[in-house]
Amino acid sequence: xxxxxxxxxxxxxxxxxxxxxxxxxxxxxxxxxxxxxxxxxxxxxxxxxxxxxxxxxxxxxxxxxxxxxxxxxxxxxxxxxxxxxxxxxxxxxxxxxxxxxxxxxxxxxxxxxxxxxxxxxxxxxxxxxxxxxxxxxxxxxxxxxxxxxxxxxxxxxxxxxxxxxxxxxxxxxxxxxxxxxxxxxxxxxxxxxxxxxxxxxxxxxxxxxxxxxxxxxxxxxxxxxxxxxxxxxxxxxxxxxxxxxxxxxxxxxxxxxxxxxxxxxxxxxxxxxxxxxxxxxxxxxxxxxxxxxxxxxxxxxxxxxxxxxxxxxxxxxxxxxxxxxxxxxxxxxxxxxxxxxxxxxxxxxxxxxxxxxxxxxxxxxxxxxxxx
Numbered sequence: 001x002x003x004x005x006x007x008x009x010x011x012x013x014x015x016x017x018x019x020x021x022x023x024x025x026x027x028x029x030x031x032x033x034x035x036x037x038x039x040x041x042x043x044x045x046x047x048x049x050x051x052x053x054x055x056x057x058x059x060x061x062x063x064x065x066x067x068x069x070x071x072x073x074x075x076x077x078x079x080x081x082x083x084x085x086x087x088x089x090x091x092x093x094x095x096x097x098x099x100x101x102x103x104x105x106x107x108x109x110x111x112x113x114x115x116x117x118x119x120x121x122x123x124x125x126x127x128x129x130x131x132x133x134x135x136x137x138x139x140x141x142x143x144x145x146x147x148x149x150x151x152x153x154x155x156x157x158x159x160x161x162x163x164x165x166x167x168x169x170x171x172x173x174x175x176x177x178x179x180x181x182x183x184x185x186x187x188x189x190x191x192x193x194x195x196x197x198x199x200x201x202x203x204x205x206x207x208x209x210x211x212x213x214x215x216x217x218x219x220x221x222x223x224x225x226x227x228x229x230x231x232x233x234x235x236x237x238x239x240x241x242x243x244x245x246x247x248x249x250x251x252x253x254x255x256x257x258x259x260x261x262x263x264x265x266x267x268x269x270x271x272x273x274x275x276x277x278x279x280x281x282x283x284x285x286x287x288x289x290x291x292x293x294x295x296x297x298x299x300x301x302x303x304x305x306x307x308x309x310x311x312x313x314x315x316x317x318x319x320x321x322x323x324x325x326x327x328x329x330x331x332x333x334x335x336x337x338x339x340x341x342x343x344x345x346x347x348x349x350x351x352x353x354x355x356x357x358x359x360x361x362x363x364x365x366x367x368x369x370x371x372x
Contacts, residue, residue, distance in 0.1 A: 006029045007342065009196040010183060010195065011035075011196075011320075015327055017155065018335040019334065022339040028343070033168060035167075035202070042328070044256060045299075046218070048236055048243060049072060049144060050238060051142070068329055068331070073089065075331075079153050079154065079157050082161070083153050083156045088248070094139045096237075098135050112141070116137055119135050128233070142236070166185065173317075194342055200321060201298040209308060211301070211302055212262075216296060216298075217294070218254065218295055219253075231249075231250050233285075242278030254275050265296065267294045300327070307324070337351060
């Protein structure tokens with residue numbers, strides 16, 4: 001039996017790796033078991049750090065997102081210092097244009113930095129917007145990170161810190177009474193003092209919790225080589241059902257659909273057509289840009305679209321799943337709060353709103369056996 005003295009994290013996505021790094025830097029021995037899924041939520045993302053542009057109402061979720069956004073700069077600096085790699089973190093701000101016929105909500109959250117721009121001012125702010133744009137909100141404190149670069153940096157951080165990653169597509173959680181006593185994979189049995197479930201959209205295959213896949217299709221284009229500048233789009237554009245995220249190397253990410261189709265793979269003409277139409281309406285400049293890539297991934301959604309964080313029905317199993325659209329944004333704060341909980345038994349009051357019991361009062365969640 002392969003023994004991890006302290007903690008075994010089930011799931012090697014953004015959330016699982018972020019928590020593994022945080023725990024290791026605090027002195028814990030930690031291992032990760034990972035199914036190496038190429039359609040995980042990290043791919044169905046553009047790396048927006050957008051609690052304001054998303055218009056999350058005043059709530060524990062907004063508090064969680066704002067706290068994580070505030071942690072981001074220091075968090076990625078630490079990862080970059082460890083690895084020498086870049087995460088693509090960029091305080092680009094986010095511009096949320098409003099098109100003719102859309103409802104113009106000119107209210108903003110109190111005590112947060114935001115500015116309404118009229119039709120003339122928004123075009124001074126960003127050249128190339130579509131003719132139907134009649135104004136919009138400017139959120140200078142929202143930002144972005146290159147989600148793929150961040151994931152690579154986290155993977156390299158794991159290697160640099162000597163954290164063992166076990167690759168296996170089949171995992172069964174073994175429990176006795178109110179404790180988890182091991183995790184069985186195809187090749188071996190793994191044992192730890194504490195366990196964390198961070199398997200994203202695949203969580204319901206191990207636990208009877210309401211986390212299910214919501215597919216997102218995306219594509220990317222690039223600025224033509226004939227342009228005098230590498231990237232004319234200097235801010236994220238966040239529209240109704242569409243977002244356009246520029247990278248500093250000239251790529252532009254367009255996303256994303258939101259489809260309840262279980263784990264049905266692949267891009268579809270309908271999905272890509274919808275994305276292109278929405279993007280061109282918002283930023284007509286890109287209609288002749290070369291297309292680079294199409295892809296898709298599966299976000300971990302819950303019925304209330306909020307994550308499931310913290311304690312479980314088993315005293316040594318912690319939950320870190322269901323982040324839906326905000327897994328990239330919430331990685332730093334999830335790692336911090338859950339590391340506090342695991343290390344010191346200290347549960348931040350903010351975690352109360354994300355406890356699993358909000359779905360099944362007074363019921364024990366059952367563990368399932370098949371593959372991850």
